[in-house]
Amino acid sequence: MSAQEEFFKHIPKISYKPSAGPADLWCFKHYSAEEVLMGKSMEDWLRFSVCYWHSFCGTGADTFGFPTLHRPWNEGTPMEAAKKRVRAAFGVKYYTFHDRDMAPEGSTLEESNRNLDEVTDLALQLQNQTGVNVLWVTCNLFTHPRYMNGASTNPDCHVLAYAGAQVKKGLDVAKKLGAQNFVFWGGREGFHSILNTDVGAELKHMANFFKMAVKYKEKIGLNCQFLIEPKPKEPCKHQYDYDAMSVIAFLKHYGLEEHFKLNIEPNHTTLAGHSYEHDIVMASSFGMLGSVDANTGSADLGWDTDQFPMDIRNTTLVMKTIIEQGGIQPGGLNFDAKVRRESTNLEDLFIAHIGAMDAFARGLKNAVCMIQDGLLPGMVKERYTSYSHGLGHKVVLGSATLEDLEAYVKETGEPKITSGKQETFESIFNRYL
Template sequence: MGRLKSLMLLLLLVFLNLVAYPVIAAGPPTCPADFGGKCSDPGEWEGEFFPGIPKIKYEGPSSKNTLAFKWYNAEEEILGKKMKDWMRFSVAFWHTFRGAGGDPFGAATKFWPWEDGTNSLAMAKRRMRANFEFIDKLGVDRWCFHDRDIAPEGKTLEETNAYLDEIVALAKELQGTKIRPLWGTAQLFFHPRYMHGAATSPEVHVYAYAAAQVKKAMEVTHYLGGENYVFWGGREGYQSLLNTDMERELNHLARFCEAAVAYKKKIGFNGTLLIEPKPQEPTKHQYASNLT
C-alpha cells in the first residue's frame, strides 16, 4: 500500500510539472519588442525604471534582505580611506543595459520593459535615464561605457558625433557633480568595417575612421570627468599568419597608440590610458594578449 501511495505521489508531481512547464516556458518576455511589438510609446518613459526597488543600503552580514549589502559598507573607513574609495565599483553600460542575455548559439533572453526595439536617439536617452536611476539606487558613483553603447551610429561620422554629443550632454546633466565615469572607450570591434582590425586594419580609411572615433571618445570621456580611457583591441590580431604581416600591423598599432597619447596631452586629459589584455576571441590571437 505504501509503495502504491509513493507511486501515485510521483505521478502527481510529474503531471504538475508537465502542466506548469508550458506556462513558464511560454510566459511573455518583459518586453515584446523582439516580436515586432512596442514596449511603450515612443515618447519619454513615464515613472521609475525600477519601481518598487529602494536604494540599496548596508545592513550587515546577518541581514535577510536580498536587496541589501551584507559586506560592502561604502562609508566604512579602512586604513584611512572609505571602502567606496578602495573599491571603485562602476556600472558597465554595455553589460547592464545593452546586453540581451544571448550567446552565439541562442537568442536574447533579457528584455527591459522600456526598450522599444529600436536604436534611436530617443531610445538612447531613455537608456541613459535608466542607467542613472540604477546607479542612484545601487549607491555607486561611477559608470563606464563604449561610445556606441550610449549613442546610435549615424550615416556619417559627423552625424554619429552629433548623436554622441546630445547623449553626452544628457549624461553630464544626470551625473551631476558626484558621479563620473571610471573609464570611457571607443567601440572598435562591432561594426563590420572593423572585421580585419581598427588600428591594424589593412584599409587606410578604416584606420583613419578608428583614429577619429578614439579622438571623439577621449574628448567625451574627458568632458564627463572620466578617470581613465581604455583600449581593448578585440580585432587587433590575426586569424592566420598566412595572410598577416605582423611587423607592419604592430608598427601601425604602435603609431596609433602614440597618437592617442599625444592627443591626451593636447586636450589636457589627466586620466590614465589603460590597455585591456585578452589572449583571443574574437580573433585567434590578439596582440594585447597579456601585459608582460
C-alpha cells in the first residue's frame, strides 16, 4: 500500500497552475520543477527536502503544553510507529533525519543499532521503489540525559565515547542509504557557566572528534559532504558553533576546512543577532556554504520557532547568493520547519510545504531577473572600481605596501566623499519582488 493510499487519501496531487487564484492553495503557482533558469531546472536549483523530526515526529507539544498534532503514522509500538513514519515520508524528492527520528533508542547501544538497521532496511527498500533519496543524515547527540553536559565536548570521556559510537553507526547508515551529506549540530556543545568549563580543552576534544569522523568516513568509502550547522544558543547559553564565522574560524584553526562546509539555518542566524541572509552570504563568501535549513523565526521573539519560510524578500536574498555561487549541490533547501501547534489538520502540513516551495520559487525567479538584468551587480561593481587598476589592483593582488599607500595619499591628497546610495539599492531591489 502506498503512502497516498495509507495516509493521504484525501490529499490531491499537487500540480503547477500559474493562473491559480489566491484561494486555490492545492497547487504550485510559481514552482515548476522542470522550468529551466540560467541553465538549470528549478528542481536542481532548489533541491527541496522534508525533515523527519518536525513533519513526521512532531506532535505540537512545547514547554508549556501537551501534544496537539495526532498523526496516524505515530500510532502503535515505537517500532510500529517508526515503520509507519518511513512509509509516510516517501513521496518527496529528498528527506532528512536524525538517527533517533528514524528508529527508537533501545536500552543498549546494540539494541539501538538493531532498531536502526531494521527500519533503514525498509527505508532503503522504499528508496529503491520510489527514487526518493536522503539529502542528509545526522545523529541526535543532545536529547538523551547522557548528553546533558555535551557530547564531543563532555567533561566525561565515557560520554564522548558513546557519542563516537553513535556517529560511527550514523555514518554506516549514511553510506547504506546513499546520503549526500552528513550534518553535525552541536546542540549541547557549549556551556552555561564559564566557572566549571575548560573552553580550550572542550574545543580541542571536539576538533579531534571531528577528525575521527573524517578518518572513519574515508575508511568506509562514504562519499558525502560533512556539514556543521551553527547556532548561538538553545539549549546551551553559549554554543561553540555560534555563527558562520565562528565555525569557519574553528575549522581553519584545527585544519578541518577541507572536510567540512556549513549547513546554515536562517532562524539560527537571527538568534545570533544577524539579518536573515547574513550567514548565508558569509559562508558563501568563504566557499563554505554547503546547504540550507530553510525556515524562519519571529523577529520579535528570542527563541527558535522554526516556522515555514514565506517572506519573498528573504527567499530572494538566499537564492541570489546560491545562484552567484553556482548552486548548492550536494546540499539543498531542507524544510527544518514545523506547522504551528494550533495548525492541527493534516492539510496544514501540505499547505505549509506548498507555500514555502512557492516562496523559494518566487525568490529564485526574482534573483535570476536581478542577476540577468545586471543593474544591481553593475552598481556594486562600479562602487569598487578603484580596485580595478593602479594602486587598487596592487591591493587586490597583495603586492601593495604601506609605503605605496602613503606615497599615493601624498600625491593625490584627501579622498573624495562618495555616497553609498543605500536607499537607491533598496528601492531597486524592491522592484524585483
